[in-house]
Amino acid sequence: MTKPEIRTAIIDILSDIAPDEDYAQLKDDVSFREQLSMDSMDMLDIVLELRKRFKIQIPEEDYPHLVSMESTLDYLEPLLADK
C-alpha cells in the first residue's frame, strides 16, 4: 500500500470509531487525541482494527507511533508495503 492508500484506510478506521467527526478537516501533524479527543481506549481500537483489516500485529511499545496521522503513516508504511 502507498501512503495515500494507507491514509484513506486510517480515515476509514477513524470514521468507524467516531462517525460524527469531520475528517476533511483532519490535520496530519496534530495528534488524534487533540483533534478528535481520542483516549487510550480509542487507540486500542485503532490497533485492533489494523490487526483485523491488515493482519498486522502492533506491539504495545509501538502505540506511541500512532499519535498523529503523520507519525502513523511513517510507522505503517514499511509494515504495509506488500499488502
Next chain:
Amino acid sequence: MGEEKIYDTVIIGAGMSGLAAGIRLAQYDKRVCILERHTVPGGLNSFYRQKGRNFDVGLHAMTNYAAKGTRSGPLSRLLRHLRLSWDELGLIPQLGSGIAFPGVTLEFSNQFELLESQIAEKFPAQIDGFRKMVASLVDYDQLGLGTSGGSAQEFVRSFLSDPLLVNMLFCPIFFYGGARESDMEFGQFRIMFRSIFLEGFARPYEGVRHILTRLLKKFKTLGGELRLHTSVKQIVTQSGSASKLILEDGTEIRAKQFLSSAGWRETMRLCGLEESEKAVAPGRLAFVETISVLDRDPKRLGHRKTILFFNDSESMTYKKPDSLIDLRSGVICSPNNFDYGKPLGEGQIRITALANFDRWAQLDPEHYHLEKLRCYDRLIGSAVRFVPDFRGNIIETDMFTPLTVTRYTGKDAGAIYGAPEKKYDGLTPLRNLYVCGTDQGMVGIVGAIVSGITIANRYLLAK
C-alpha cells in the same frame, strides 16, 4: 463426540454489561455467545408487556446525557466503543427534575446552572463551598479502571456545613446507585454526581426497549450468538481455570474465556468457590416500585417533573428498612416528562422506595399478594405529599418487589446495585473467568455498558 463448538468467550447474562462486552468481542471477530436465563434480554434494565401495555423495568432515565457532538464524557466514549451514532440511541432530554425535602425543593435539569442557582437562592451560605466541591469533582475519566476509596460523606461535609443540603444532594445519588448503606465510596460518588447533576437525564421515546434493540441488533449483525431462557447450573473448574459451563438442561458449553455478569457471589457459587463467595458481603439494599397507568398525561394534572426525589424529614436514612418498605423517601418518575415533542400516549407514574428483601421473602403467597396491594396504596399515599394527587386517574397498576427482581435476574436479595464492595479489576480466582456488571464497578445503564466494554478491552480483546 460430534462437532463441539468452542467459543472464544461465553458471557453469562444479556444485560447491558454482557451485551456491551459481547459487541466489543464480536467486533473483533471473536466467537462469542451470551447466555441469558430470562426469556428477554436486559437483566436489571429490561421490559415486559402486560394487558396490552409496554412497561420498562429498571430504567427511569439514562444518566450521563450529552448533546450530539459532545466528544468527551462517558456517553460519547461508549458510543465510540460500540460504534453507535448519537442518533441511534434516540435520547430525549428530561424536562426537569427535583429533590423535595420538608419546606425546600431543589430543582435541577441537564443545565447545571439551574442547580447552582437553586442552591445560591435556597442555601446562600453554602454556595461557595458547593462551587469549590464541584470544581474538585469535575476532572476525571469514568473509563479508567480502579477508583479512589474514602467516604463520600466526609468529602461532601468538608465543603458543605448544612446537613440538610448534604442530605438533599445525596438523595438522588443514593437512589440511583447506592450499594452501601448511608455512605458511598468516594470514587463512585464522583461518577454518580457527574452523571446526575453535571450531565443529566434522558430517555428514548420507546424506553429501554429501544436501547436493547440497538445493542442486540449490533451484536447479532457482528455474528454474536444469544441464547435466551438458558440458565447456567455450574461453572466447571479445572486446575485454576474454568473449563466449561453446564446448563440447567445438562448441555455443556466450552469456551476459552468466560465473562460473568451474574454478580460476584452468584458467579462464585456457580463455580463452587464458597470461600470466594463469602469474601464479598452481599448487597442489602433492595427496592419496590409501583407503576400507575393514568388516564391522562401527568402534565395535565400539574405534574411536570421528570424525576422527583423525596424525603419527608431533614435527615435522610438510606438503609435496609426493618419493615417491608420505607415510606419516608423515594423516587417519583414519569416517563411522559421528557422533551419528546410528541405525546407519549397514556400517562405513567413510577414510584420507587427502599424495601426489605427478607420480609418479603417470609410472606406466604397469599400475604405476599395482599402486602403488595397494601404497599402499593401506602407508597402512592406517601408520594402524593410531594406531587399532585393522581389517585383518581389511575386506570392500571403493577408493582415489583425485591423478590420480583431476584426471580427475573437471579440477583441475590433483589440487590439491584449489587455488593457494597466492588471488584474493580474484574478478576476472579480462576484465570480465564472475569466479572462485569453491577459487582464489577459502575451501576446504571451507562455504568453497566462501560463495565462490559472496559473488562472486554482489558482482558478479552488483548489476545
